[in-house]
Amino acid sequence: MTPRKSFGSDNHAGAHPAVLEALAAASQGDATAYGDDPWTARASAQLAEAFGADGGAFFVFNGTAANVLGLSLMLRPYEAVICAEGAHLNVDECGAAERIIGCKLLTVPTPDGKLTPDLVAPRLGGRGDEHRAQPRAVAITQVTEVGTCYSLDELRRLGEFCRASGLLIYLDGARLANSAAFLGCQLGDLAASVDVLSFGGTKNGAVGAEALIVMNASLADGVRFQRKQQMQLASKMRFVAAQFSALLEDQLWLRNARHANDMARRLADGVGDVPGVRLHYPVESNGVFAALDPAMVEPLQREWNFYVWEAAGHVVRWMTAFNTTENDIDAFLAGIRAAAGVLTT
Amino acid sequence: MTPRKSFGSDNHAGAHPAVLEALAAASQGDATAYGDDPWTARASAQLAEAFGADGGAFFVFNGTAANVLGLSLMLRPYEAVICAEGAHLNVDECGAAERIIGCKLLTVPTPDGKLTPDLVAPRLGGRGDEHRAQPRAVAITQVTEVGTCYSLDELRRLGEFCRASGLLIYLDGARLANSAAFLGCQLGDLAASVDVLSFGGTKNGAVGAEALIVMNASLADGVRFQRKQQMQLASKMRFVAAQFSALLEDQLWLRNARHANDMARRLADGVGDVPGVRLHYPVESNGVFAALDPAMVEPLQREWNFYVWEAAGHVVRWMTAFNTTENDIDAFLAGIRAAAGVLTT
Amino acid sequence: MTPRKSFGSDNHAGAHPAVLEALAAASQGDATAYGDDPWTARASAQLAEAFGADGGAFFVFNGTAANVLGLSLMLRPYEAVICAEGAHLNVDECGAAERIIGCKLLTVPTPDGKLTPDLVAPRLGGRGDEHRAQPRAVAITQVTEVGTCYSLDELRRLGEFCRASGLLIYLDGARLANSAAFLGCQLGDLAASVDVLSFGGTKNGAVGAEALIVMNASLADGVRFQRKQQMQLASKMRFVAAQFSALLEDQLWLRNARHANDMARRLADGVGDVPGVRLHYPVESNGVFAALDPAMVEPLQREWNFYVWEAAGHVVRWMTAFNTTENDIDAFLAGIRAAAGVLTT
């Protein structure tokens, strides 16, 4: 029997066959190490062009590394980062920003994972006061940790506010592809108001590959040294680059993301009439966040792999991936309905 | 025309086909992320057993990361590391140890890349003096950066000295496989006098995979947190683990290393009678370090890829890899002889 | 004309004459540097005895340094500190904890500057999860930043909770003397539930002297090295130690603190019937926090030195010191009444 599809995370999926083929193809012949190879040259040029990034594109191993390296380019030792309380950067990286950069994170509670000028502004007190860590960057996530997307207009307004306030913007784009698919926009549109961002490959079909995109050339100074020092310089970098080239080929990245989003949509639509299930955040990517009747959680988790995201409200997270099928969704929906069947209505 | 084999580094080679096949095989089905998967369980258990490591085996992305993470397990903030002046840790990691761990490196010039009790002892002054960073770990490299190997006896004597002196030993094993092949010993023999070590896969046929081996269980406390914080936790870890399982299968790691060593031996033997070429360090692994007549360097580099290792003495480094062939060696030897032909003898 | 007394901070006061005399007396003859002198031996022994501190007492230059050094003794690199959002450690130290220790601060909003088990408990999620910085210490301030005091019972209950939860307690005692005066207890009582704490001299009549008190001997290992590395080892340490001996002589520290508290009490009592002035936090030390009618703030600040503490509610902070006189208070009260006189009632 095939084991059931995991809805635990998009990184529970394996790699896309095209990515695996690209790895094998990249293994032909010798190539200089540390990125001085044609695969890296090609993939980084492709990315820089797609984003309109004057500072270039740089490969790293994972999303935490991209966040830390990206913020490192922006901050002096006494400068701080404003971010959402629920940001991956704040919650899920074991304090990497504090340890590796040494910076303070100024966190802001948000209703939906998104920062706005109104949420950022109150964190700007104490500027010029030597007793206070000085806010210098705003870190946002697109798609956010709760599956929502900033609209292009929201990004633009935040960008204008930040520029006017002397703040740089870093964007954690571990699932940027899914936002491009949802918004129907170009990668460059997503980066237009941003100074540095990551573009995730791993959750979208890669074996393990993330790119740091430096929009502003003045921030790229030193990025190669910092990447090496932060232990993110791949020896056989062609194998990271080749994954991105595979994803960029015929917009595989977009097709993967669109499919995952579609599967989440199908799942969300399917639970619309299920008692005991209420969508908790708007479904704008490949994640469905639903508040469940408490009695449903444990029985459903016994059969299916997913996480409780917010214990308080019994909010669970169901993630789809590039390889989730309609059958997977339908089987899961049947499981959800079965779990709901035990409820006394 | 096939481009010529690179003798620049063993990481100029691609990946072994068995490793690429293992990646494809590991991509079947869903698996929990961050190492909670059967591939990781299996490969780390295999490694822990092979080394007799009570503290376990942990995958990271590259050698610099293994060195930093390994030393992190040993040091309090005011403790220092004694290492060879030419150690990769000191020279080639862009100051990662100082930045990420915050520790001082107490460097020692060595004749052949190897530390001995006599070389370490003078660095132990100032113990207990609060003005001095306190030596706590000795970091060695096996195979050393200049291609030499510690004998098991040398390792044992250094180990006894360190234990008696309250020092831990970290071993950078980026090319540990080549030393096992040269010494004809088990992995566990190499680790017997050591507290923490790395075991490199990348230079020995992997796409990109290094393992940190914690011999002493008391040092493993916190390793998972430090790995995450140091941005080395692979999301789809099965793809790193699977590379190691491929290398461990039927001792592919040893066959690869033995072959690379043999090719270096063939190269070293082949230059024995070439004028203008003098072996500079003993050939004990997959690297040949030779002092060249100055007039040969540039013409040879025009045709072949290798590095000048020590500018002063015109010492060059020629590295072989798992995929270097006898034909590659013979073609290179012909090239070396041709370059030597220009010399007036 | 004598300039008006500052109510801006207790560190706006000069030094107590007895402290200055002690400095002069300590200057007689030569003494070994870095604390190996009789003044340091005596003062640190006095402090260790007063607190019942098994780990000893160590002098540093300022309160930020005491906080950083103290927490350094408790934390591994991936461990975090739970503290009040308004803690000096979090707000007023320019991110020193993040930069120097590299740790994450997990902040908690509090109604009155005090942490309780109920406020700490929700911050303990994610223990054992390698993605999360691991809570290890709770940092409290006594007197708190808003002038309130933990009762001995509150300290005991928090201590019991922390011990049961595997948490250590650090206490920022920049104004610990004022809490001892308010509670009528011994220094040792204040430290009974605590692992490491600071004892401030500067705000209580010293020129510049803070002590780090290590209650738990197992945490004192390495404190001398960390102090040096954190740039807090005084060369002529006798001059720091002598200040503490002066403060300890005949309990000058307690008399100073009691007097400052009394002056705050006199001020608080005096504004009881003044329109437009409402006490905002309980007056339990040498600070009076009052919500003012907005129209009063600017006129009063024009004449007197004090800070607006919370802009939102027009809450101001009035600090008294060891050298504040009854006349100073009465003059200030007259000023406050004059400012209130402009209000239309």
Next chain:
Amino acid sequence: MTPRKSFGSDNHAGAHPAVLEALAAASQGDATAYGDDPWTARASAQLAEAFGADGGAFFVFNGTAANVLGLSLMLRPYEAVICAEGAHLNVDECGAAERIIGCKLLTVPTPDGKLTPDLVAPRLGGRGDEHRAQPRAVAITQVTEVGTCYSLDELRRLGEFCRASGLLIYLDGARLANSAAFLGCQLGDLAASVDVLSFGGTKNGAVGAEALIVMNASLADGVRFQRKQQMQLASKMRFVAAQFSALLEDQLWLRNARHANDMARRLADGVGDVPGVRLHYPVESNGVFAALDPAMVEPLQREWNFYVWEAAGHVVRWMTAFNTTENDIDAFLAGIRAAAGVLTT
């Protein structure tokens, strides 16, 4: 009986009476904390003018802090400092530079504590190579750790070399006063080729006061934040500043230094004909470094306080201070002669 004068260090002396008087005088009345007071304004302006420092003068607590803060102004995270192997920065600060700045120190053996262009140049390899920490600053000490002084011409040549090589110069001036006295030059002359330097007060009669002098205004950006974050912001800063004003008054700093130098000269001259005593470094400040007959060391140390500086050659260090008297020297000389008397000549 008055205890014997210590020749252990110039920081074994107490404080100059004028400094103690200045502390008492500075204690009059209230003053805003953290340096916003007239004493700080005056002393920092005096220092900036004396040095011709466009970036200003900033007070810190000790020499290690000055070194760390000064270098912090110059370095990005991947940049390194070239310094003498025997530099205080490298040997005597418990790894503060590595821990607090996170930078690598590239050390150079020197014959006399002084760096020259020829000694620095070989450390500049690997520039632009992302694997190498990038040399950015040269740190020198004036007076050096072995009592020698750079001539103004040596400083100028090193300065020219550094400017031409894209290197900044930091000067550790813990004993800068003694070099000004020896060279008969102005403070500004000593700083002319330097970007940032410290000016020590503590070893020259202060209770505890060091100044960081930022010559180049472009480096001063952020110095106040870094000072606070590095735990060096004095609460009652007037008491640090007042010490400097006392030292600057009628050039007390110069008179103190000149006197200490004279006493060292007297001591050096006095041992000229003593068997078993040979001057080891030129006597150019307030330290006498002498190689002793091994049999003399222990008997002399039993009676007098001084350090063995280099165990190998039985080189001892005898320091004089502002308060060393001719009688002290003569008594010590008698002691040395007595110790030498035991030698079989």
